[in-house]
Amino acid sequence: MKKTWLIVSLVNFLIASLMGLLLRGAFVWEIDWLDYRNMLHGHSHVALLGWLYLGFFIVIHAKLLPKEKADKPIYTWLFWLTQFTVLGMAIAFPIQGYAxxxxxxxxxxxxxSYIFxxxxxxxxxxxxxxxxxxxRTAILFLFISTVGVFVVAYIMASKNGANVIYQIAIQFYLHFQFNGWLLFALLALFFNRFGNILKISNKAFKQFYWLLLLGNILSYALVLYWGYRWEFSYYVNAVAVVLQLLAVLALIKSFGSSWIQLKNSLxxxxxxxxxxxxxxxxxxxxFQFALVIPEMAEMAVLLRLFIIGFIHLNMLGFFTAYIWLEYLFDYKSAINTLQKSAVILLLIGFxxxxxxxxxxGFFYWQELGKxxxxxxxxxxxxxxxxxxILTFLRAFAKKGKFQIATNH
Incomplete structure (x- = not known):
């Protein structure tokens, strides 16, 4: 991995976190100059496209491409052009919103991202x-997810005020980003990194793959249930979450006692x-399986705090955790205490x-107030x-050496 790229992606993460902190501060103090909605757009775009997207860009480039392919200049150009768009969004969204x-x-x-x-x-x-x-599944989902973006753009251009369709299009994008592109990219890297240790059979893997794929596609029905209250969409989502649970159980069962060997290598x-x-x-x-209970499904789609909490659960506790894990594989340093301190702080904050x-959110659900x-x-x-993030950045910015442990 390129050290400069790692640091740039972490700086994006820092910017996104400071934007988020400002948004939460707006509920504590009056910040006259802040346009909350515009800053929220800036925060979400930098977090998703500047941190998570570029984080996976870096790790995929380092781990899943042969050296002669990874060395092509196009990837360097793509990285820096993409970073240029991130800086543009970080400035433009807080100032003007969608304009x-x-x-x-x-x-x-x-x-x-299409070219990449x-x-x-x-x-x-x-x-x-x-x-x-x-x-390859992750890449297909990356393309599919952007359909939601173009629908949103059309709605905003037409100014027809179709609020439900607008929200459903946004959720389409987020759903197939989190449950499609990012999830399957993470799994591709995970199997590449730990496949030799965990030794899952092809039969067990195919069972896991198809159950998860079908479950994740069908679980979009929950959004349709929220938007239109179609009864059939509730039952489709119920089937989806059962499939997702079966997929996870199949994966866990196939790993057996290999977890001990994996942990000892870290x-x-x-x-x-x-x-x-x-x-x-x-x-x-x-959480997803609990949505087969009607009351839980209702709660999940109506309470904004649960939605935000679930998004951050994925972004920080899942995708960020894996990117940091991969970053630490390629960095050998005498300052492991800094790395561990950063991870502990991330864990506590999360x-x-x-x-x-x-x-x-539970208080609101039970009508107990704030x-x-x-x-x-x-x-x-x-x-x-x-x-x-600053602690993690400091560990990488200090003089040390990279242990190039790629699959090139």
Missing amino acids: VFSIFFSTLHIVL AVRVWKDHSRKDFKSSLLL SAAQKLLLKLLITVFLTRTI LLTELIMFLQ FPYFHEGLFYASCILPIA
Whole structure:
């Protein structure tokens, strides 16, 4: 991995976290100059496209492309052009919201992601059947998810006020980003990284793959249930979450006792990240399975705090944890205490903010009102995240050496 790229992606993460902190501070103090909605757009775009997208860009480039393909200049050009769009969005969205410049930069980002996806499809190593299939699935979902973006653009251009369709289009994009592109890209990297240790059979893998794929596609029905209250969509989602649970159980069963060998191959910081990753993966599966209960499905689609909490559960506890895990594989340094401290701070900040949001969401669900100092507690807990990122950045910025452990 290129050290400069890693640092750039982490700076994007820091910017997104500071934007989020400002948004939470707006509920504690009056910030006259802040346009909350515009800043929210800036925060979400930088977090998703500047941090998660570029994080997976970096790791896929380092791990899943043969050296002679990864060395092509096009990937360097794509990285820096994409970073240019991220900086554009980070400036344009807080100032003007959805307008000429922000739409230009976000559209250019999509075009660049298409080019990256096509290049990776052609260039990636096909030696590992499992990783290759998962990566190609991720790429297809990347294309599919952007349909939602173009529908949103059409609605905004036509100004027809179709609020339900607007929200459904946004959720289409987010659903197939989180449950499609990002999830399957993570799994492709995970099997590439740990496949030799976990030794899942082709039969068990195919069972897991098809159950998860079908379950994740069908689970979009929950959004349709929220938008139109179609009864059949509730039952489709119920089938979907059962399939997702069966997929996870099939995966866990196939690994057996290999987990011990896997854990023994990791540093202390990596073990913490792996534990967080697995815990969140199981938690999100249990949450989704709980939606077969009508009251839970109603709660999940109506309470904004649960929606935000679930998005952050995925972004911080799952995808971020895996990117950090991969980053630590390629960095050998004497300052492991900094790396471990950063991971511990990430873990504390993540757990505290999730606890506060879900607890307040439960209060609203039970009509208990707002518990005291909710916004203050959420703001101060959120302060831990940029500190964690800065600590992680410091570990990478200090002089050390990279252990190039790619699959080239």
